[in-house]
Amino acid sequence: MLGDLVKPHRRTLVFAGLLTLAGSAGGLAMPLFVRSVIDRFGAGESVLGPVLLLSVVVLLGASISALGQFVLERMGEGIVLSARVRLVDRVLRLRVPEVDRLKPGDLLSRVTSDTTLLRTVITDGLVGAVGSAVLFVGAAVLMGVMDWVLLVVTLGVVAGVGGLGSLLLPRIRAASLRAQEALGDMGSALDRALQAFRTVKASGAEAREIAVIEAAATKARDRGVRSSAYQSIAGTTAWLSVQLAFLVVLAVGGARVASGAMTIATLIAFLLYLFFLVAPLGQMVQAATQLQNGLAALTRIREIDALPVEPAATQGQTTGVPVGVVFDDVVFRYGDDRPTVHHGVSFEAPAGRLSALVGPSGAGKSTVFGLVERFYEPGSGRISVGGTDIADWHLPDLRAAVGYVEQDAPVLDGTLRENLTFAAPDVTEEEIRRALARTRLDDLVDRLPEGLETEVGHRGILLSGGERQRVAIARALLRRPRLLLLDEATSQLDAVNELRLREVIAEVARETTVLVIAHRLSTVTGADRIIVMEAGRVRASGTHDELIAEDDLYRELAATQFLVNS
Numbered sequence: 001m002l003g004d005l006v007k008p009h010r011r012t013l014v015f016a017g018l019l020t021l022a023g024s025a026g027g028l029a030m031p032l033f034v035r036s037v038i039d040r041f042g043a044g045e046s047v048l049g050p051v052l053l054l055s056v057v058v059l060l061g062a063s064i065s066a067l068g069q070f071v072l073e074r075m076g077e078g079i080v081l082s083a084r085v086r087l088v089d090r091v092l093r094l095r096v097p098e099v100d101r102l103k104p105g106d107l108l109s110r111v112t113s114d115t116t117l118l119r120t121v122i123t124d125g126l127v128g129a130v131g132s133a134v135l136f137v138g139a140a141v142l143m144g145v146m147d148w149v150l151l152v153v154t155l156g157v158v159a160g161v162g163g164l165g166s167l168l169l170p171r172i173r174a175a176s177l178r179a180q181e182a183l184g185d186m187g188s189a190l191d192r193a194l195q196a197f198r199t200v201k202a203s204g205a206e207a208r209e210i211a212v213i214e215a216a217a218t219k220a221r222d223r224g225v226r227s228s229a230y231q232s233i234a235g236t237t238a239w240l241s242v243q244l245a246f247l248v249v250l251a252v253g254g255a256r257v258a259s260g261a262m263t264i265a266t267l268i269a270f271l272l273y274l275f276f277l278v279a280p281l282g283q284m285v286q287a288a289t290q291l292q293n294g295l296a297a298l299t300r301i302r303e304i305d306a307l308p309v310e311p312a313a314t315q316g317q318t319t320g321v322p323v324g325v326v327f328d329d330v331v332f333r334y335g336d337d338r339p340t341v342h343h344g345v346s347f348e349a350p351a352g353r354l355s356a357l358v359g360p361s362g363a364g365k366s367t368v369f370g371l372v373e374r375f376y377e378p379g380s381g382r383i384s385v386g387g388t389d390i391a392d393w394h395l396p397d398l399r400a401a402v403g404y405v406e407q408d409a410p411v412l413d414g415t416l417r418e419n420l421t422f423a424a425p426d427v428t429e430e431e432i433r434r435a436l437a438r439t440r441l442d443d444l445v446d447r448l449p450e451g452l453e454t455e456v457g458h459r460g461i462l463l464s465g466g467e468r469q470r471v472a473i474a475r476a477l478l479r480r481p482r483l484l485l486l487d488e489a490t491s492q493l494d495a496v497n498e499l500r501l502r503e504v505i506a507e508v509a510r511e512t513t514v515l516v517i518a519h520r521l522s523t524v525t526g527a528d529r530i531i532v533m534e535a536g537r538v539r540a541s542g543t544h545d546e547l548i549a550e551d552d553l554y555r556e557l558a559a560t561q562f563l564v565n566s
């Protein structure tokens with residue numbers, strides 16, 4: 001995948017490599033000039049010319065190197081941008097079960113922290129690797145031209161020590177991967193505490209949550225330290241190999257000078273080149289270790305890349321007549337290691353009517369909605385919407401036809417207008433006005449200082465529970481759904497809000513099919529059909545009066561909610 005990311009930029013890479021090569025030429029020429037200066041000294045000639053020339057060459061070389069560096073860094077930023085864009089695109093198209101499993105905090109850390117690590121790797125690692133490889137090869141070639149025997153000796157020593165150091169690379173990668181995983185855990189822990197911020201405070205659990213996050217952070221530190229330890233050992237081997245090579249070259253070269261196989265000026269120039277190798281070699285080791293970190297980050301990014309995603313969704317309003325839903329012997333569980341939630345659920349919510357799902361908590365009512373929206377796939381049985389199996393619907397069309405009002409947090413951070421037009425950005429002012437009137441929100445908008453442009457706060461916190469719910473209904477309605485799924489909030493609404501909700505549901509049911517999960521029977525006693533669920537099965541269905549007469553559980557629910565005398 002690193003290859004995939006770099007591939008579109010290979011021309012830039014070659015261009016930057018050439019610039020670096022040209023830039024390094026100045027530096028590389030220095031020992032040769034030194035040799036000629038020493039030779040001139042020996043011959044008693046003036047050295048002013050070579051020194052001036054050298055100054056110009058070095059200055060020019062430095063400018064070209066800087067340009068090459070910039071080109072590479074810019075390419076690195078470009079690569080990181082495409083990695084981020086691609087990752088975000090994947091994350092938002094993931095299927096619901098994957099996101100249930102992965103935890104938002106960990107996903108967040110992959111998009112932010114792992115791509116940032118990738119950036120360091122590409123800008124430092126790749127940039128360093130290209131520059132230093134050019135310098136290294138250049139120096140080696142010139143050394144070979146001067147004295148190939150000494151070059152072989154040098155490379156032998158460097159390769160021997162470097163080879164030992166490279167044994168550490170897999171350990172660096174493993175340690176880095178674990179450090180990034182710990183960061184992901186820290187993200188998840190922080191996310192958990194922030195999601196339930198009020199509960200954390202009300203429970204006086206701040207210290208405990210801080211301790212959990214701190215533990216994850218400490219783990220990340222420990223693993224980071226371990227990776228650093230390996231990295232510093234690997235870094236030292238580069239330095240050590242050059243020192244050793246220096247001693248060996250001094251001994252072998254000294255012998256060759258003594259035997260007349262080379263001049264002393266050449267030996268000095270050669271030794272200078274040797275020190276030229278220190279910087280690129282160190283940088284190459286640094287790049288190799290960085291690359292291990294980058295590969296760890298890539299592993300985590302690639303995990304997301306490998307997950308299945310959904311087809312691109314469509315936005316905007318739908319057209320078409322109201323459609324009904326039929327569940328036929330649906331069996332479902334949330335995962336292979338989870339208990340069965342639906343044990344053969346069958347019911348029908350007829351088109352154009354108001355139907356309600358009622359039953360004790362945990363009966364599997366909200367799961368029905370998750371299945372209709374195809375957030376999850378049933379194990380067996382058939383679900384059809386508008387007479388067509390939902391598996392045969394094009395998923396974006398299905399989602400466009402079905403309006404869904406979630407139970408929790410159905411409002412997003414942003415203005416009221418953004419929330420209303422979230423699913424259908426092109427609606428007209430007139431349509432917004434009508435939707436507000438139908439959801440009894442027109443008073444609210446009139447009261448708000450900035451009307452539709454008022455910010456509703458994180459999760460719509462500046463609105464009351466009833467208002468949030470009606471905003472969510474208005475949003476769903478603006479898309480003109482052919483079927484509206486409404487998961488009524490469990491929180492107790494006050495009498496005024498409850499009455500409004502009842503009016504709104506009755507009004508919406510006049511224009512489309514409505515299936516509502518009701519926690520308060522009072523909101524649905526007038527429904528055309530009430531479906532009573534218990535422990536993953538449908539035990540009865542009918543009108544309020546029929547169920548009062550026939551179903552014990554319904555009668556009990558009604559009795560506890562003071563709707564009839566038991």
Ligand SMILES: Nc1ncnc2c1ncn2[C@@H]1O[C@H](COP(=O)(O)OP(=O)(O)OP(=O)(O)O)[C@@H](O)[C@H]1O
Binds near residue numbers: 338341359361365
């Ligand atoms: N995303 C999920 N992953 C795993 N299990 C889940 C998930 N959502 C719900 N469940 C489990 O499925 C069962 C049925 O949940 P569901 O939300 O459908 O019930 P419900 O009838 O809507 O309850 P309530 O009235 O309390 O909202 C519960 O035992 C719940 O723990």
